[in-house]
Amino acid sequence: MRRFAVIGAVIMLLSVGLIAPIRFHLEQRDIRATAEAYNESLANTLALFIRERVGILLQDDQQAASRQQSDGIERTLDTAFAQLGRGSALLKVKLFDAKGTLIYSTEAEEIGEEGDEEDSAFARAFRDKVVASDVTFRPQIDTVHGKLTNRNVVASYIPIFGDAARTNFIGLFEIYSDVTDREVAFRQSVLLETLLTLSIVGFGYAGLMLVILLGARDIDRAHQTSLAMTASMAALRAAADAKTRLLMSMSHHLKTPLNAIIGFSEMIESERLGPIGDKRYVRYAGDILDSGRRLLRGVDNILDYIRVDSGVVRAAVDLIAPQQLLLAVIREVADTALAADVSIACQELPAELAYVKTDPRYLRQILRNLADNAIRYNKAGGHVWLGGYVPGPDMVAFTVTDDGVGVAAEELPGVFVPFGQKTDILTQFQDGFGIGLPLCRRIAEMLGGSLTLERRAEGGMLATLILPREYEEPAATPV
Structure with missing residues (x-):
């Protein structure tokens, strides 16, 4: 993270450091172009309005022009340039003839000098007859305003032609413009922009780093939490596996003696080996047989729940x-209903519910457990109805309805919790292990459906089992 911060800061500084010189170069080019355009416009104006006077100075035959005429022209030009220089950027004007000799300058002592051919702008303008400019810094310069120091100057060289077709080259203007104030303003602007950019980028970078650091801390915390949760899940899974193995072991060990108890109690109750002297023993044997069968059903339910919950069983469609x-x-539940004085009936199913493709054993087990619960949770003289309907395309529903005392709404979620007999109604009527309804729900989910239990407004309970009309084996989960 520290390395990333350092690299990011270096990149940011390099970016700002590169932008400033590029910006300076572009602005300087713009300053030169603006000054060059000003100088060219001034030169064209001068050539237009003083062409006759300039023509005398530019004549090839210097004898044709008297000294008096030349002096008069120079004074006229001095006056004109002095007036033009007031309040403007104009600093200095020179005029070269077609041979490159300086024939006029606002600095009179320079007259007669030859043009500087080493000056690239002068040489290019004189050779190619095009406008050329150069930007220079002058520690000291003589101007129409007098001597000036430390000035940034644009020197422009503008060719002069004696005809409109621009083929008769007769001379060259050299005009100096002062761009010092604009350069200073520009440097201040660039400095301000650079500082502003550094501030914005710096604050943005600091904010980004803060977000990254906070995010990294949160990610680290989330990672630690994930590791802790993974360890907890592993521990819970190990505990659940141990509990499952224990329950399966206990259940198997219980079934062996239970089968013996049920078998011998059936023999005693039926007096298969001969009559028993006291008939009370027959009644006691019947009680033992009934208790053993209930216990065996509970053990079988526990084993079924463990198998279904662990995913080791598959539907036989x-x-x-x-x-x-x-x-x-x-x-199957008729004897239980008769003993509880509860009537049970089957409603006529709609024609759309003519068939369903699923596991018949598990579907029968769910409906039998629901019907058995509806009978056991009922009251003497109560009723139970089995029915069904089609809730939607490719789905079927089976219902078990009763008019018993029911379960309180706030206690309904507890009936689907394994080994969770918590309600008064369950304690009062049921003598099982609290595994019947949770087992039914797990089987329903295994078959691709759902099981719900709700109170009826008119009293009693309604259990609804919804299944796909045709069961499809779920795709294997990739490892």
Whole structure:
């Protein structure tokens, strides 16, 4: 992170350091172009309005012009340039003839000198007959305003032609313009822009680094939390696996003696080996048999829940006639309903519910457990109804309805918690392990459906099992 911060700061400084020189170069080029355009315009104006006077100075035959005429022209030009220089950037004007000899200058002692051919701008303008300019710094310069110091000057060389076709080259203007104030203003502007840019980029960079540091801290915390959660999940998984192994071991060890108890109690109750002297023993044997069967059902439910929850079982799909299945479930719980004085009936299913393709054993187990619960949670003289409907395309629903005392709304979530017999109604009526409804829900989910339990407005409970009309094996989860 520290290395990233240093690299980022260096890049930021280099970027600002590169931008300033580029900006300076472009602005200086603009200053030169503006001054050159001003100088060219001035030269053209001078050539237009004083062409006759300038022509006398530029004549090839110097004898044709008297000294008096030349002096008069020079004084006229001095006066004109002095007036032009007031309040303007004009500093100095020179006039060269077609041979490159200086024939006029606002600095009179320079007259008669030859043009500086080493000056690239002068040489280019004189050779190619084009406007050329150069930007220089003059520690001291004689101007129409007098002697000036430390000036930034644009020297422009403008060719003069004696005809409109610009083919008769007769001389060259050299005009100096002062761009010092503009250069100073520009440097101040560049400095201000650079400082402003550095401030904005610096604050932005500081803010970005703060966000990155805070983000890195949050990521580190999240990583540590994730590691802790992973460790906790591993510990919970290990504990759950240990509990599952313990329950399966206990359940298997319980089934062996239970089978013996159930078998021998059936023999005693039926007096298969001969009559028992006291009939009370027969009744006691029946009680033992009933208790053993209930205990065996509970153990089987626990084993089924463990298998379904761990995903070791798969659905054995077959085509089912729902109406016949509901009637078979009623026959299985008929004795329980008779003993509890509860009537149970099957409603006529709609024609759309003629078939369903799923696991018949598991579907039967769910409906049997729901019907058994509806009977056991009911009251004497109560009713239970089994039915079904089509809730939507490719879906089927089975219902088990009763008019018993029901379960309080705030206690409904607890009935689907394994081993969670917490409600008064469950404590009062059920003698199981609290695994029936959780098992039914897990089986429903395994078959691609859902199971809900809700209170009816008119009293009692409504259990709704929704399944796909045709079960499809879920795709294997990639490892």
